[in-house]
Amino acid sequence: xxxxxxxxxxxxxxxxxxxxxxxxxxxxxxxxxxxxxxxxxxxxxxxxxxxxxxxxxxxxxxxxxxxxxxxxxxxxxxxxxxxxxxxxxxxxxxxxxxxxxxxxxxxxxxxx
Amino acid sequence: xxxxxxxxxxxxxxxxxxxxxxxxxxxxxxxxxxxxxxxxxxxxxxxxxxxxxxxxxxxxxxxxxxxxxxxxxxxxxxxxxxxxxxxxxxxxxxxxxxxxxxxxxxxxx
Numbered sequence: 001x002x003x004x005x006x007x008x009x010x011x012x013x014x015x016x017x018x019x020x021x022x023x024x025x026x027x028x029x030x031x032x033x034x035x036x037x038x039x040x041x042x043x044x045x046x047x048x049x050x051x052x053x054x055x056x057x058x059x060x061x062x063x064x065x066x067x068x069x070x071x072x073x074x075x076x077x078x079x080x081x082x083x084x085x086x087x088x089x090x091x092x093x094x095x096x097x098x099x100x101x102x103x104x105x106x107x108x109x110x111x112x
Numbered sequence: 113x114x115x116x117x118x119x120x121x122x123x124x125x126x127x128x129x130x131x132x133x134x135x136x137x138x139x140x141x142x143x144x145x146x147x148x149x150x151x152x153x154x155x156x157x158x159x160x161x162x163x164x165x166x167x168x169x170x171x172x173x174x175x176x177x178x179x180x181x182x183x184x185x186x187x188x189x190x191x192x193x194x195x196x197x198x199x200x201x202x203x204x205x206x207x208x209x210x211x212x213x214x215x216x217x218x219x220x221x
Contacts, residue, residue, distance in 0.1 A: 043156065106155050
């Protein structure tokens with residue numbers, strides 16, 4: 001039944017060690033988003049894909065990259081995680097023409 | 113000024129109480145409005161959409177005041193299971209969701 005799946009649910013990495021978070025969807029939605037959410041803060045949009053078109057937010061650090069090899073999958077790569085990158089990372093999808101976004105359960109990243 | 117502003121709370125209310133949250137948005141061109149619910153360490157989930165004059169879903173009523181640029185959420189007969197953070201969300205002019213920081217509700221037995 002899961003529609004937006006994120007793996008892993010919890011990720012521990014070391015300072016500076018690259019990490020990849022994954023998101024997959026069974027909804028066949030053409031838009032996919034990555035958000036970062038820190039404690040007691042609103043989700044912050046990092047970037048999104050409209051089909052294969054990549055859209056980066058102006059204030060997303062270069063340390064964050066994304067790949068979308070096909071409609072179903074989207075990856076978030078953090079090249080050199082810093083302590084400040086510890087957060088919940090949320091993936092969401094949306095279908096063209098509609099505004100409702102469907103969120104995955106999130107990946108909680110801890111940087112040691 | 114933040115695009116979407118909410119009182120962070122917490123709102124501590126007894127079971128059965130009625131509680132109301134307000135939210136203001138800065139972009140008068142915004143078209144769509146939502147309330148999301150987020151439980152601790154979980155993802156946001158859509159609670160209600162708010163279009164035109166507002167809508168009701170069981171114990172939950174959402175209202176929109178375009179002239180004053182605010183949205184409200186009313187919860188009647190609060191349950192313990194209503195305890196969560198309620199996020200006010202606006203569909204912005206850039207075709208993105210703009211989130212408020214959320215209002216924390218704690219319903220006490």
